[in-house]
Each structure stands twice: as structure tokens, then as C-alpha cells.
Amino acid sequence: MDTIVVAIDDSTDSLKSMEFGRRLASQLGVEVKAISVVPEQEAVTSCSAMLKARLEAHRFDNIALEVVANHSVKDYLGELASREDIGVCMMAYGRRPVPEMLIGSVTAGVVRRSRRPIFLCGPRYNGRAHQQVDVLAVCVDGSALSEKMLPYAAVLAKRLSARLQLLQVIDTSTVRKPTSLDHTDVSESAYLSGLARRVESEQALEVDWEVLHGDPADSIVNYLADSHNTMLAMTTHGRSGLSQVVAGSVSHEVVHEAPCPVAVLRP
Structure with missing residues (x-):
């Protein structure tokens, strides 16, 4: 670049x-x-x-x-x-309630057409709190789709001399209540800790991680609320039409509400 x-x-x-x-x-x-x-x-x-x-x-x-x-x-x-x-x-600026309108139809169309990440500033973007990128936080969910962002994020983190962080949200509305808190903590962290070790090995880059709980979009936005000098990175299905209402709603909601810049990739 x-x-x-x-x-x-x-x-x-x-x-x-x-x-x-x-x-x-x-x-x-x-x-x-x-x-x-x-x-x-x-x-x-x-x-x-x-x-x-x-x-x-x-x-x-x-x-x-x-x-x-x-x-x-x-x-x-x-x-x-x-x-x-x-x-x-x-x-990226739009209006509710249709998910694509959260970031604007032109922006959504560019994301769908691009084969590389697009850097977006949503309507809640706070330039005073995010004057540079010290932390590059990548959202993953266990899917191959979400991990498509990692090679781009690793290269960018190195060039920015930024810390690479992995974020995963456990949606508590769809997860069965645990019978053992300790066992649940271990199973929740196993994916992220393993992925962090893999990225460290492949990219020669130090990686940390954080598990969040709750509604995916709300949890990510709340986590970022008090952050400084952070960029979020995430993938989206980014399909148009009715399928996009479900497939792209989390990424669009996050872009619309996040106070920091968001790099979005449609693999």
C-alpha cells in the first residue's frame, strides 16, 4: 500500500x-x-x-x-x-432500520466490489480519541470467513507498529447455560488462544486476545466505547438484497456505532 x-x-x-x-x-x-x-x-x-x-x-x-x-x-x-x-x-453514514442503510448504499456497494479491506469512519467516529492506530483489533467467530481478515491485519499491524488483538463474542442468547464456569472459560478461550499462537507463528507477530459476551454488535461497540487509538477489522458477507439483512447486519451495526475507524473486508 x-x-x-x-x-x-x-x-x-x-x-x-x-x-x-x-x-x-x-x-x-x-x-x-x-x-x-x-x-x-x-x-x-x-x-x-x-x-x-x-x-x-x-x-x-x-x-x-x-x-x-x-x-x-x-x-x-x-x-x-x-x-x-x-x-x-x-x-460510512446512513440511517435505520435497514442494515445496509446503516452505512449507506454507496459504501456498502464499494465494500461488496472490493477485493481488499476498505477503511470506514462511521457517524460515531471520534477523531479526538483515535488519532493514530496503536491497537488493531480483529473480530473472529470461529469461521473461515472471519479469519480471512487476519493476513491483511497482520501486515497492516506490522507497518503501523500496532498491537494485534483478536476479539470473539460469545452470544449469550444462543449459548446453553454452563454447568461449570471453569470448564466454560477454558472452552471459550481455547479457540482464541490457539488462533493467537497460530498467527504469532505464521506472522512473527505478538498477538493478544479477548472474549466478550452478549449480543455481538452491542458487545463490540461497548468494548470500544472507552478505547483510544484503535482500529477495528472485520469481515462481512456483504450481500445485497434480503440475504444481507441477516448476513451483514452485525458488521453494518458495528460500523454505524463504533467510535473508531473500521476496516471491512468482503472475502
């Missing part, structure tokens, strides 16, 4: 991702640029002038801006984010 590209539009909210993108690029030691996609070539000049003025007003005047014309913002940014030399940052 040689460049951090921040997708912006005419909203004030998109400047939150601009701030995060600049900080991430600085920590990685790479360049940062802003990009905006408009549907028609005729709109490029006026959009460029407007966005340059907005960037200058918010002290981003030293950041290069590119405005491109493409009929599909999702396709263009999805292809851009799939490149190994580029990391794409975006603002």
Missing part, C-alpha cells in the same frame, strides 16, 4: 474520513490524496472547484484532489480499492 485515497463528496461528513486518511497515511509513511466521482464529465470542473475550496477551508489544502467522471461510484471505487498499492478510506 503506497497511497491512501480518501473518497469525498459534497457533504461535511466526508471530511471526517479525510482527517483519518491523512493520519493513517502519515503513520504508514505514504502519500494521501482525495478523490471524488461524478456521473458526468461536464460536472468535473465545477465539482473540483467546489471541493478544493472546501478542502482549503478545512486546512486540507496540501492534499491532492482528483475528480473523475464515471457512471458508477461503486464500481470505480471498488476497483480502485482492489489494488494492492492503494488503501481506500470512506465515510
Whole structure:
């Protein structure tokens, strides 16, 4: 990853991702640029002038801006984010109650199209509490899908000189009440401790872990509530349509509510 590209539009909210993108690029030691996609070539000049003025007003005047014309913002940014030399940052903002609307349909579409993680700042993102990445927390649940994030996270943690942490949530609403607390603690930690040892061996990286209990989305958000300088990383099924309402609801809820940036991957 040689460049951090921040997708912006005419909203004030998109400047939150601009701030995060600049900080991430600085920590990685790479360049940062802003990009905006408009549907028609005729709109490029006026959009460029407007966005340059907005960037200058918010002290981003030293950041290069590119405005491109493409009929599909999702396709263009999805292809851009799939490149190994580029990391794409975006603002994720939406509304309830449909899960995809929690992060916005454009953002969800880019996540579905990209073959690499997308860096997202949700509406609760707190730039004052997360000015750099000291901890990279990866959500896993025992599935091969969730572990697809680990190679990306390990490489990123090394480049950021950040601590890699594994998080697993035990959903207490679906787990039978234990007959022995000690035995339950051992079985709950066995997966994470074993996975941590595997990652340490494969990636030559120190890893710690934490088991949470409760509703998956709520538990993760509550765990992050008082965190500082943390990035969360997680995978999502990210399917469109009705199947996505269940498959992607946890990741979308977390992105919408988390105070820290979230790297999302659809394997």
C-alpha cells in the first residue's frame, strides 16, 4: 500500500474520513490524496472547484484532489480499492432500520466490489480519541470467513507498529447455560488462544486476545466505547438484497456505532 485515497463528496461528513486518511497515511509513511466521482464529465470542473475550496477551508489544502467522471461510484471505487498499492478510506453514514442503510448504499456497494479491506469512519467516529492506530483489533467467530481478515491485519499491524488483538463474542442468547464456569472459560478461550499462537507463528507477530459476551454488535461497540487509538477489522458477507439483512447486519451495526475507524473486508 503506497497511497491512501480518501473518497469525498459534497457533504461535511466526508471530511471526517479525510482527517483519518491523512493520519493513517502519515503513520504508514505514504502519500494521501482525495478523490471524488461524478456521473458526468461536464460536472468535473465545477465539482473540483467546489471541493478544493472546501478542502482549503478545512486546512486540507496540501492534499491532492482528483475528480473523475464515471457512471458508477461503486464500481470505480471498488476497483480502485482492489489494488494492492492503494488503501481506500470512506465515510460510512446512513440511517435505520435497514442494515445496509446503516452505512449507506454507496459504501456498502464499494465494500461488496472490493477485493481488499476498505477503511470506514462511521457517524460515531471520534477523531479526538483515535488519532493514530496503536491497537488493531480483529473480530473472529470461529469461521473461515472471519479469519480471512487476519493476513491483511497482520501486515497492516506490522507497518503501523500496532498491537494485534483478536476479539470473539460469545452470544449469550444462543449459548446453553454452563454447568461449570471453569470448564466454560477454558472452552471459550481455547479457540482464541490457539488462533493467537497460530498467527504469532505464521506472522512473527505478538498477538493478544479477548472474549466478550452478549449480543455481538452491542458487545463490540461497548468494548470500544472507552478505547483510544484503535482500529477495528472485520469481515462481512456483504450481500445485497434480503440475504444481507441477516448476513451483514452485525458488521453494518458495528460500523454505524463504533467510535473508531473500521476496516471491512468482503472475502
